[in-house]
Amino acid sequence: DFEKAFEEVKPAFGASTETLESYRTHGIIPCGDSFDHLRQTLGMLVQQVKNSDKTPLISVVLEGPVGSGKSALAASSAIESDFPFCKVITSETMVGFAEQSKASQITKVFEDAYKSPLSVVILDDIERLLEYVAIGPRFSNTILQALLVLVKRQPPPGHKLLIIGTTSMSDVMESMGLNEVFNVSLHVPSLRVDEIVKVLRALDCFAVADIPSAVDLLTSICAKVVPMKKLLLWVEMARQDVPEGHKLTLQKWEQALRDLS
Amino acid sequence: DFEKAFEEVKPAFGASTETLESYRTHGIIPCGDSFDHLRQTLGMLVQQVKNSDKTPLISVVLEGPVGSGKSALAASSAIESDFPFCKVITSETMVGFAEQSKASQITKVFEDAYKSPLSVVILDDIERLLEYVAIGPRFSNTILQALLVLVKRQPPPGHKLLIIGTTSMSDVMESMGLNEVFNVSLHVPSLRVDEIVKVLRALDCFAVADIPSAVDLLTSICAKVVPMKKLLLWVEMARQDVPEGHKLTLQKWEQALRDLS
Amino acid sequence: DFEKAFEEVKPAFGASTETLESYRTHGIIPCGDSFDHLRQTLGMLVQQVKNSDKTPLISVVLEGPVGSGKSALAASSAIESDFPFCKVITSETMVGFAEQSKASQITKVFEDAYKSPLSVVILDDIERLLEYVAIGPRFSNTILQALLVLVKRQPPPGHKLLIIGTTSMSDVMESMGLNEVFNVSLHVPSLRVDEIVKVLRALDCFAVADIPSAVDLLTSICAKVVPMKKLLLWVEMARQDVPEGHKLTLQKWEQALRDLS
Amino acid sequence: DFEKAFEEVKPAFGASTETLESYRTHGIIPCGDSFDHLRQTLGMLVQQVKNSDKTPLISVVLEGPVGSGKSALAASSAIESDFPFCKVITSETMVGFAEQSKASQITKVFEDAYKSPLSVVILDDIERLLEYVAIGPRFSNTILQALLVLVKRQPPPGHKLLIIGTTSMSDVMESMGLNEVFNVSLHVPSLRVDEIVKVLRALDCFAVADIPSAVDLLTSICAKVVPMKKLLLWVEMARQDVPEGHKLTLQKWEQALRDLS
Amino acid sequence: DFEKAFEEVKPAFGASTETLESYRTHGIIPCGDSFDHLRQTLGMLVQQVKNSDKTPLISVVLEGPVGSGKSALAASSAIESDFPFCKVITSETMVGFAEQSKASQITKVFEDAYKSPLSVVILDDIERLLEYVAIGPRFSNTILQALLVLVKRQPPPGHKLLIIGTTSMSDVMESMGLNEVFNVSLHVPSLRVDEIVKVLRALDCFAVADIPSAVDLLTSICAKVVPMKKLLLWVEMARQDVPEGHKLTLQKWEQALRDLS
């Protein structure tokens, strides 16, 4: 039946380090202090779980606009933690499953984590896990209730667990009481002008002298702040037929921005 | 039982190129710059998917009034892409199926697409796939959640996918968060006066001298802008008993427009 | 079980020409220009389907007050079309069935129609098919979605289909997006004074001289406009104990109108 | 299981003439012109069904306050019709059944009626059949849709059917479109002062001279108008320990009215 | 399964006289005219059912604040009726059962009652039987509809039935149309000052001279009126460590009242 149909594919979306890598396909491009601070804080929480006996459970939620880099940051922290058990809970491996079944799979990951001395569990895109839609609003209360309990449930004595959630709807999570069950909440912002400059430089796609104008075009045609993922996509599209080794011209850049927005 | 009853018919609505052709039964009549630009942009996106290794997944949604030609444009792009895997997901082949079953079929098409190196998947008439109705409003959250994930899910490494959605309810899609998961959104408009002129000329149904008056009649009796599909139907009805080889008179044209609206 | 209980009765409400006749048990009484025009337009659409290769599917909805004659008009057009396949989809043959089962039966009729070269399908009393009730409002979205697709779905190449819907709730249909899927919408009105006169004359139940007064009584006691079916019922009731061969007196007419309204 | 539990009891609430009698346990006490007129009109409709070939189906709904005598009037008309098939559809024989099962039983009664040349079907307490409750409001749309169709469905040629509905919520029925499917609607009122006098006289429970004062007490302590059933209950309660052969005193009457309201 | 789990316990909450006694564990303490009048009226209704042939069914609902003594009064009347069949329908014996199952059990009690010549059925805490909660509001319409019919359904000829309902939400019952199906409605009030005095005297827990002050403390710290059950609990709590044979001091009384409210 339906759920079986996925089994062959699921492994491809498994949860080994390899899978974690797939959450940062464009790498982690250095882009300024706020992102560095975020990564440091996450690192500090990893250490806290590892070292303190009185805090065997720490939970943190990363919230920010669509495409700002939440999943990449969460995956990075998990990879760098070197914890023996790292797993991403994502709706991508549960498309079309019934809510009971999803809740069961989510719980199973936590049960597995409790068996490892040190674990990271990533709850990626919590609103999607909850099957949330603003019209209604509708969502799976079964899954919500499971999360409300699982994020607070202490692992058994001697076991330690770091939970990292990501969401682009922190107001929704608040109204569901989900924010409250996380110990810490961190904001992942869209890129501001100075950060966009850093990213464009790192991408090495414009002539250095063109970068200020390129950023001007971007912020005037589109928006003042741009999420990381969108920026990377637009650059990629604009340089489509730029021959290997050539830089992107401002003209082509403007053209692409106008076509797509 | 019920679902079986359709099996004999389904193949007739399959997804070979032949089926794609059925979405442009009246061909693609040249009608001006905006449509040309639309077709070019779609073509560019096809190339982007084919050529860039960093954008293995591109998704675009065509939105515009009922009958403006969205499905025909989507099908044309698919045909012209020459991708080995082209499939239309349409509610026409799933009439009366339960939402679980529809979600399963939709997911299956994506799973199949992931196996081809280059694929186009058309999500035709998304509001119908979602079983949307404004009273309530009601819709299938199961199918919505599947689409929200599937449109964003990266194909496995080395595989590339272009997703083309069509909808005449872009505000509804926005309130469901569906617009946000598409990379690009393009508007397919109704025909303006100058475009109507081009179409009537191409159809060769009026004496050339009558065309301005015919357009005047149309825009004064009906509306300032007319969707392509409606225009073609009205012409067809008006010339019903016009003998082979004769042109449509303005009188008959006016008569038909008054009768039907 | 439940659905079986009906099987013995169903044939009696089948869809042969005989059944179609049962929708005009009082015949079609000539009553003026608007009705003649309606019948002509319907006839024209029948011809359009038959003759034009570019319009293999035409759909028309007849909307108007309860009892105005919509079902009788639809049935007449079907009978007069002489198409080999004519079927009425009516809730009368599906009382108490589950919505899934109704959707399945409706779809089955369309599938059957696709096998005939020329078909008429009547969707009688669409709000009843949809199990609509204003409180809520509630209705079967399963059936609605099936209709939204079926009314637009092209028959296979070489096959032609005329769909005639009837409804007394055109505003409801509009809010459901159902009006939009029909190519043509025609209004079937209640009878105005001059039309009532024509009907009473045709019925030959009053002395000719009494007819103006009879109409006066009717419009002052009841309403300015009267649907055909109600008019026929009231006349029938009023002349209950009028002896064979006698005319209805104005006194008895007034009495009956006062008693029943 | 549950439904079986009733089978032994059901026959006791069957639908023979004996059962019909149970709807007028206090008989039909003559109480003035409006009730006489109601009974005449009902009798006239019985004759109409019997005699006219053009009106094989007549439906009438009796609406009025709780306890005003609607069920008794409906049952009387059925008994006096002498039609071979008379059946009451009442929620009393379907307590606790699922709505599907109720709809099925209701439909079954109509199917049986269609087999008799002349039938009366009483739909008693329609709001109860519909499982209506004002909070929400909630009701069974399955049963509602069945009634909407069954009340309009013509019996097969040569068969005739009178449908009598009763309800104390005519506004609810209106908002459900149920009023519209009945051909005739009749109001059964509470008793006014002069009618109360007639009933008290017929009951012979007060000294004749006391009756005006008894009515005064009633209308000043309780309400201006009183439904028949309540009046009969109050009299019965007041005369509880009045010795056989004695009349009820005004003092005891006043006492009882004050205690119970 | 679940329902079986209760079977061993159920008998403990059966419906013999012993069970009825458990509804007045603190006895019936005489507390003034209003309660005496209530008990008389209930006694009168018992006699009415027993003696009058024209009122084989009487239904009365006791409504009043939580803890005012409704269940105890109902149970007392049943015990004192000496009717061969007395049964309490209470949610305590149906915890966790599905609504269908509850409706079935309730109906079963009525069916059993119909077999006895004289019966009392107590519907205790009707809002709990209905699974009512103000948020929503939600309740079991299945159970509501069963009650609406059962409370009005006449027992078979020769059988007599008294129904006593209790509720602390008479406004909710009104909005559900439940009040209307009961013949009589009686209000069971909280205790007023003079009644509290009577109860405290009967309990013999204070020095007689202290009683006025004790009542003063109660009405100033808590509320002007106090339900019987709360009063008994508070006294019991206050005198917890008062040695056997000693009276409760005002000081301890004040302390207890402040701690608990």
Added chain:
Amino acid sequence: DFEKAFEEVKPAFGASTETLESYRTHGIIPCGDSFDHLRQTLGMLVQQVKNSDKTPLISVVLEGPVGSGKSALAASSAIESDFPFCKVITSETMVGFAEQSKASQITKVFEDAYKSPLSVVILDDIERLLEYVAIGPRFSNTILQALLVLVKRQPPPGHKLLIIGTTSMSDVMESMGLNEVFNVSLHVPSLRVDEIVKVLRALDCFAVADIPSAVDLLTSICAKVVPMKKLLLWVEMARQDVPEGHKLTLQKWEQALRDLS
């Protein structure tokens, strides 16, 4: 299946004294009069149940902000009661179970308690047991109705039961009528300045002289009042890399507070 998946883990969250201890992993730190008074009152209620024959059932609800120490207080009272049967009903052992199943498990605990002469049952985090979420709002009415009855149901004669509930949503409980079924309601507050001082002293983590400044920092950066659990977490996080035997500096404390809030 799903429910089985938990069985291996459940014992770890069983209900022996060991489990009860897990609710006060940070012990009970003395922090002032209000907490002492709370513990005394709870102790008094334990004695009341044990000693008084007239109050075999006492129910108390502890309500207060998230993390204020409600569960720890409830567990402490249970441990100190020395009652032979002590059980915690918590959603942690029922993650993902269907509501029917949860209601059944809850009822089972009560049934078991009735078999012991003296029992304590803790209903921990009632809003979680009810699967409550503010959006909607939604909750399990099945579980709510079970609680409404179970909290009021007397244990069988000779058996005694203390019920302690905890909740951080006392307004929600009020709107559900749950507050009303508890005999006593006690408020567990967040810590005020003087209480925070006491806790920091007991933790011995700051130099004594720094404590006033540490509290100042806390109340100015975060909030005026702080729940116990949050305070303990923040101290723990702040002293992460403080070497064994050293005190926490004010600088590090400020840093940590700013990072996490």
